[in-house]
Each structure stands twice: as C-alpha cells, then as structure tokens.
Amino acid sequence: MNGDQNLHDLADQFQALDPSMVMNPYEHMGDPQEMGYENSGGMDPFYPASQAFAREPLQYHLYTSPRPETLQNQYFIADDLREELQKRSEAVYTAPPPGLNLPDETQGYHSLMPLEVTVGERRKFGSWYSTVYKAVNSTDGFPYALRRIENFRLNTQAAFSGVETWARIKHPNVVGVKEAFTTRAFNDNSLVVVYDYHPNSETLFEAYIKPKAPQFQNGRLQAQHNRISERTLWTYIIQIASAIKAVHEMGLAVRVIDVTKVIVTGQNRCRVSSCGIVDILMFEARHDIAMLQQEDLAMFGKLIVSLCCSSLTVMNNLPKAVETAGRHYSAEVKNILMYLLTKPHKNIRHLFELMKGQMLLELDDSLKAVDCLESNLMSELENGRLVRLLCKFGFIDERPEFARDLRWSETGDRYIIKLFRDYVFHQVDEHGRPILNLSHVLTSLNKLDAGVEERIMLVSRDEQSCLVVSYREIKSCIDSAFRELTTGAAR
Ligand SMILES: Nc1ncnc2c1ncn2[C@@H]1O[C@H](COP(=O)(O)OP(=O)(O)OP(=O)(O)O)[C@@H](O)[C@H]1O
Numbered sequence: 001m002n003g004d005q006n007l008h009d010l011a012d013q014f015q016a017l018d019p020s021m022v023m024n025p026y027e028h029m030g031d032p033q034e035m036g037y038e039n040s041g042g043m044d045p046f047y048p049a050s051q052a053f054a055r056e057p058l059q060y061h062l063y064t065s066p067r068p069e070t071l072q073n074q075y076f077i078a079d080d081l082r083e084e085l086q087k088r089s090e091a092v093y094t095a096p097p098p099g100l101n102l103p104d105e106t107q108g109y110h111s112l113m114p115l116e117v118t119v120g121e122r123r124k125f126g127s128w129y130s131t132v133y134k135a136v137n138s139t140d141g142f143p144y145a146l147r148r149i150e151n152f153r154l155n156t157q158a159a160f161s162g163v164e165t166w167a168r169i170k171h172p173n174v175v176g177v178k179e180a181f182t183t184r185a186f187n188d189n190s191l192v193v194v195y196d197y198h199p200n201s202e203t204l205f206e207a208y209i210k211p212k213a214p215q216f217q218n219g220r221l222q223a224q225h226n227r228i229s230e231r232t233l234w235t236y237i238i239q240i241a242s243a244i245k246a247v248h249e250m251g252l253a254v255r256v257i258d259v260t261k262v263i264v265t266g267q268n269r270c271r272v273s274s275c276g277i278v279d280i281l282m283f284e285a286r287h288d289i290a291m292l293q294q295e296d297l298a299m300f301g302k303l304i305v306s307l308c309c310s311s312l313t314v315m316n317n318l319p320k321a322v323e324t325a326g327r328h329y330s331a332e333v334k335n336i337l338m339y340l341l342t343k344p345h346k347n348i349r350h351l352f353e354l355m356k357g358q359m360l361l362e363l364d365d366s367l368k369a370v371d372c373l374e375s376n377l378m379s380e381l382e383n384g385r386l387v388r389l390l391c392k393f394g395f396i397d398e399r400p401e402f403a404r405d406l407r408w409s410e411t412g413d414r415y416i417i418k419l420f421r422d423y424v425f426h427q428v429d430e431h432g433r434p435i436l437n438l439s440h441v442l443t444s445l446n447k448l449d450a451g452v453e454e455r456i457m458l459v460s461r462d463e464q465s466c467l468v469v470s471y472r473e474i475k476s477c478i479d480s481a482f483r484e485l486t487t488g489a490a491r
Pocket residue numbers: 115116122123124125130131132145175195196197198199200201202203205206260261263273
C-alpha cells in the first residue's frame with residue numbers, strides 16, 4: 001500500500017470517527033524543508049510538499065504541528081511508558097496496610113512499608129533475616145529503601161567506616177548507599193542500611209527464575225516459561241560487570257552478587273542492591289580484598305548460570321549447568337562462564353576484553369533507548385507548556401473579584417479571554433451537543449501559545465456580540481491579565 005493510500009484510509013477512519021469534525025489540520029501545512037527543518041526524513045507523510053507555508057518566527061517554545069484525530073495519542077508519551085511510570089508513581093505513594101505493627105519513625109524515616117512478604121517461609125541473608133522497607137526521609141521528603149537486618153548486635157561503630165566510601169559510588173548499575181544505623185525501634189537490635197529507592201522494581205530472581213502461576217492458553221492451563229533471551233542476558237551481564245568494575249576500582253568488593261540481590265529497575269535495566277551491608281555484618285572477620293574480588297567474579301559466574309538455566313538449584317552441579325547453558329546460548333556466553341567459574345586468577349578488566357563485541361551492541365541499544373525517551377520527553381515538554389497556559393486560564397476565568405471589581409473577569413481584555421475559553425472548550429454542534437474534540441483544544445492552545453496571526457471569530461453565549469481577533473491579540477490579553485494578577489498578588 002502506498003503513502004497516498006494510507007492517507008486516504010486514515011481520512012476515511014477520521015470521518016468515520018467523528019463526522020462533525022471536517023477540519024483537516026494538515027490542510028495548510030507546507031514542505032518541511034521549506035519550514036526550515038534540515039532533516040525532514042523522519043517527518044510525517046501527511047505534509048504535502050506542494051503547498052506554501054508561512055513559517056512562524058522560531059521561538060524556544062515552538063509548538064509541534066497539529067496531528068489528525070486518529071493520531072491524537074501521539075500528543076502524549078507512549079502508552080507502555082506512561083503505564084510503567086504511573087506504576088512507579090503509584091508505588092512511591094502506596095501507604096502500608098494498617099496493623100503491620102511497624103514503628104512510626106526510626107532515625108528520621110517515617111511511613112515504613114515492607115517491600116516483601118514478611119510471613120511464611122523466609123530466606124536468610126547470610127545468618128540473618130532481612131526485610132526491605134520503603135520509608136520517607138523527614139529531612140528531604142524523598143522515599144528510600146531501608147534494608148533491615150533483624151537481631152543484629154553491632155560490636156563497634158568502626159563497622160560503619162566503609163559506608164562513606166560506598167556512598168561515594170554513583171553508578172547507574174549500583175543502588176546508591178545513603179547511610180547506616182542501628183535501631184531498637186523494631187523492638188530488637190536491628191541494623192538498617194539506607195539505599196536509593198527504585199519504585200516498582202523486582203529482583204532478577206522474581207523476574208526470571210521464580211515459577212510463575214500457570215495461565216490459560218488455547219483453553220488449557222499451561223506452565224509459564226520465562227527463559228531470558230540471549231540479547232537481554234548480555235544486557236544484564238554487561239551492566240552487572242560494569243557495576244563490579246566500579247566497585248573494584250574503589251578498592252572494595254561487592255560481596256553479594258546473587259539473583260535475589262540484583263534488582264530490575266526499568267526495561268532491561270538492572271542495579272546491584274545490598275552493597276556495603278556485608279562489610280558491616282562481617283566487619284570483624286578480616287579479609288583480603290583481592291580475594292574478595294575474586295569471589296565476586298565467581299559469584300557473578302553463578303548468577304549468570306542461574307539466569308541461563310532459570311534455576312537456583314543448578315548451582316549444585318556447576319559443570320552440568322554450564323553445559324545446559326551452552327545448549328541454549330551462544331559459545332560467547334559459555335566462554336564467559338568458563339572464565340568466571342574455572343579460571344583461578346580472574347580480573348574484571350579482562351572480562352571486558354572478552355565481551356568487546358557485545359558491548360558495541362549494548363551501546364547501540366542504549367543510544368536507541370535514549371533517542372526514544374527523548375522523543376517522548378519532547379511531547380511532554382509541549383504538554384507541560386500547555387498545562388501552564390491552562391493554569392493561567394484558571395487564575396483569570398470566573399475570578400469572583402479582583403481589585404475590588406466584582407466584574408473584573410468579565411470585562412475589558414478578560415471578556416475576550418472568556419469568549420476564547422468558550423471557543424476552546426464549550427463548543428456545541430448543530431444539535432446543541434457538546435463537541436469534545438481534544439485535537440481542537442490542543443491546536444487552539446498551541447496557536448495561542450505561539451501567538452500566531454491567524455484570526456478566529458469569538459461569539460458570546462447569547463450570540464449578541466461577535467469579535468474577530470487573532471491568537472496574538474488573545475495571547476497579549478492573557479499576558480496582561482495575568483500580569484495584573486501577579487502584581488496584585490505581590491501587593
Ligand atoms: N533499592 C530498592 N528499591 C526498591 N525496591 C527494592 C530495593 N531493594 C530491594 N527492593 C525490593 O525489595 C524486595 C525484597 O528484596 P530482597 O533483596 O530482600 O529480595 P528477596 O528475594 O526477598 O531476597 P531474600 O529472600 O534474601 O530476602 C524485592 O522485591 C526488591 O525488588
């Protein structure tokens with residue numbers, strides 16, 4: 001199907017969706033090249049090349065061109081991204097259910113909410129039980145993740161000496177460490193290490209290994225297999241290796257590299273959590289850092305094997321596990337595994353040498369992801385601008401009194417603003433039914449914000465007065481009314 005055919009199909013759908021809407025917002029659009037855009041390759045096929053277009057002067061808040069109804073959703077960020085961000089926002093604001101018997105506050109953190117189930121069978125963190133909570137810091141108001149080690153008695157404050165060094169590690173694949181303290185607020189001796197909070201994250205174990213409930217497929221209950229794809233596996237390998245490199249270069253060792261201690265914080269984004277905590281727990285057992293770093297790499301190998309085989313028990317028979325991994329993944333993956341699990345003297349820099357080819361792919365993918373996010377951000381930039389404009393309307397329209405004038409918002413410049421508000425939001429069709437046309441609203445507000453010379457007819461509700469004004473004039477009315485309000489507020 002060619003471009004014209006597409007266009008016709010779209011136009012048909014457009015008519016079918018809303019017969020009362022006959023305006024085509026593309027009608028007066030010109031060639032993007034003529035508009036001064038250097039690269040028109042990525043622009044819509046909806047811009048016919050033949051018609052002339054009077055370009056508006058370039059402004060920093062230049063608006064995007066209006067789109068047809070059927071593409072309305074493209075005014076906003078992509079649905080899956082919005083859903084993901086909304087889930088995160090919801091996670092930040094979720095309050096704990098009542099009756100958890102948690103302290104109201106500990107060391108300046110309040111609103112504690114467990115991020116994991118604390119009843120039933122629990123795994124241990126070394127020799128201790130641990131629980132992760134979300135809590136809000138009273139000083140900066142931000143949420144943090146508190147990892148609490150239950151029933152831990154600290155023998156010396158010196159055990160906290162490494163926390164400062166950990167807090168200096170700012171790396172995209174390491175969950176940031178903020179501080180550590182002991183507390184009796186949970187009615188025991190607890191150690192708490194405070195980390196950056198990454199809402200709605202799950203561990204690699206939860207994402208790829210934990211058995212999923214069977215689901216109905218083709219009318220039958222079927223087990224869910226979530227074997228990780230080779231590309232995603234490499235993404236995680238490179239990110240975790242990068243985290244390990246950052247930690248080793250600070251003269252530290254991660255000391256816990258495990259599928260339950262690496263969290264997935266976004267699409268294919270992972271971060272090593274729980275850094276620094278083992279240094280406190282095992283402070284008194286002196287260790288050679290070079291040896292601990294070797295152990296980090298061996299643990300990393302085991303993590304990759306469990307991901308490849310979607311199982312934790314495979315670690316009981318590593319040679320068999322490596323063989324299984326080799327059957328499902330490339331020789332390159334097997335090569336890395338052999339290096340990490342069998343080489344007596346390994347080194348994180350050498351590991352990167354072995355992964356050179358994959359790193360280029362990773363770089364390409366992450367640049368693509370940045371491009372995609374940037375284009376989503378652009379649409380939100382436009383929307384943010386429109387929200388500010390709507391706020392101005394809200395401040396001005398229907399204001400009951402200003403400067404002792406009960407009719408301030410109905411008279412002078414404000415009368416035009418009121419009529420424009422009706423033009424944008426309160427139009428009705430020939431049968432008196434409300435027209436709820438988001439495209440019209442966005443187009444009108446964008447033109448207003450850019451102050452274009454295009455003229456529109458504003459009609460009063462009783463149809464007794466009728467004004468023809470340009471968007472530029474309406475914009476200047478709004479600016480002066482809003483200025484009056486700001487000077488009035490400052491008085
Ligand atoms: N910094 C963090 N920000 C947000 N959520 C986190 C953070 N750290 C951990 N979590 C979440 O808290 C939950 C519990 O984490 P934890 O590391 O205890 O995993 P676990 O599987 O419960 O391990 P264990 O069985 O050893 O307790 C997980 O769902 C994890 O995603």
